[in-house]
Amino acid sequence: MKFLERERQTLEQYIPHLDKALAEVPLHVLESKESPGIGLFRDSAGPGLLVPTEFGGSGANAVDAVRVQRALGARSPSLAVATTMHHFSMASIVSLGDDSTGFEWLLLEAVARDHRLVSSAFAEGKPGQPILSPGMQATPVEDGYLVSGRKKPCSLSRSMDLITAGIAVDGDDGKPVMAVAVIPTETPGVRIEPFWNSWALAGAESEEVVIEDAFVHRDLVIETSVGFGHQLDKLTLYSFLWFELLITASYVGAVSALAERVFEKGRAPKSDQVQLLCEVEGAALQLEGLAREHEAAEHDNEAFARLLIGRFAIQDALARAASSCIELLGGVAFVSSPDVALLLASSHALALHPPNRTGSIDSFTDYINGGRINVT
Structure with missing residues (x-):
């Protein structure tokens, strides 16, 4: 089996014809702000990759999803990064299923059926805050909330149909708990401002999303029983594990595209080609192992620690x-x-x-000495 053939076969299995369509577009076009990549993804079965099959999606498991993202990253790193944010939003919605009010399943069906794109406006690790802390302010009003805040960069900003944002609402005991506000992009008070000035990854549409007193009806707010703190609970941990797997796979794909050019050129010494193959495929195999752990439902702090160790090891291998x-x-x-x-x-x-x-050094030192990983 040729280099990247397995990943491209998996991509074809879940999202037919997308790889061929991307291969026909020059890389520098796919990586530009005028990239057609996200549009090609929207018109495919891609938006429903992580949506369970009972709601019309593909229901991809973690290993196959990692392979799909690697294949996408090898065609367009921008597209892989942008779609990771969509899939992260989907994983977050799926993780709320046990506390379902019914709305989230309607959303999943709409994504799979109508090819809706959903961006993520979660905090994602602002200094001094938990990674999935509420990224927006929410003021209770009649029938809902007025939501305000900014997210920059926010991938898919020019193509998104919906924004998922973490907000804090009062729980049954009066203490703040996490909720997910689903905000249609046509909502008054939502606007996009330029932010991304780099030519690298320009095709991911990572601009600034500004939300000012946007009214979100209660029916578009998914409440949880999750409080806030520096330790991730099982629901948010499940979502974040998906994020780490898919974003890492996207960059394994980007480096795989470079390696593929080396192999196709065929002029490098064989020993150097083998060493490069082992470096890249070793990173991919390590990531697939972490995906299998995730698939086995090991969503605890120890799994989180192993995933972060693996992610940083893969990051170093990709740089080399x-x-x-x-x-x-x-x-x-x-x-x-x-x-x-x-x-x-x-x-x-x-x-x-x-x-x-x-920023994680102290936490990893605690882990070495038998403690838990706490992430800010």
Whole structure:
């Protein structure tokens, strides 16, 4: 089986014809602000990848979802990053199923049936706050809430149909609990402002979303019994594990695209090609192992710790592999096309996604000594 063939077969299985359509578009176009990638994804079965089959989705398991994201990342890192945010939103909605009020299932059906795109406006690790702390302020009013806040960057900002935002509402005991507000983008008070000025990953549509006193009806608010703190509960942990798996897979894909160019060129010494293969495939296999743990429903703090250790190890392996690819491809490949520079810049961006390794040092030290991982 050729390099990336398994991943592309999995992508074809779940999202027919998308890989072929993406392959026909030059990489520098897919990675630009005018990219057709998100539109191609919307017109496919992609939005329903993680939606359970009983609601019209594909119901992909974690291993297959990781393979799909790797294949997407190898065609367009921007598209893989952007769609990770959509899938993260879907995983968050699915994780609320045990406390279902019925609305979330209607939302999942709409995503799968009508190809709706959902962005994530969760806090995602602002300094000093839990990763999934409420990212927006919510003021109770008659029949709902007035929601305000900003999210930057917010991927899918120009193509999203709905925004999921974490808000705090009063629980039965009067203490604040997490709720998920689902905000249609046509809601008065929602606007998009320019934010992303880098040419790297420009196709992810990562602009600033501004929400000012947007009215959200109670029927569009999914309440939970989850409080707030630095320790993730099982519901938010489940969602965050999905995020880490899929965002890491996206960057494994980006580096795989560089490695594929090395293998296709075939001029590098065989020993260097084998070393590169082991580095990239080793990272992919490690990620699939973590996906299998996730699939086995090990959604506890220990699983979270192992996933973060694996993510940072993969991050380091990808950095080594990307640098090796540049050296093996040579200067002519770098200067004769924007593709190599685009992929190189994108491949290092995994370090920019939460959690921040430097900010996690104290927590990891506690873990080494038998404590729990706490993430801010």
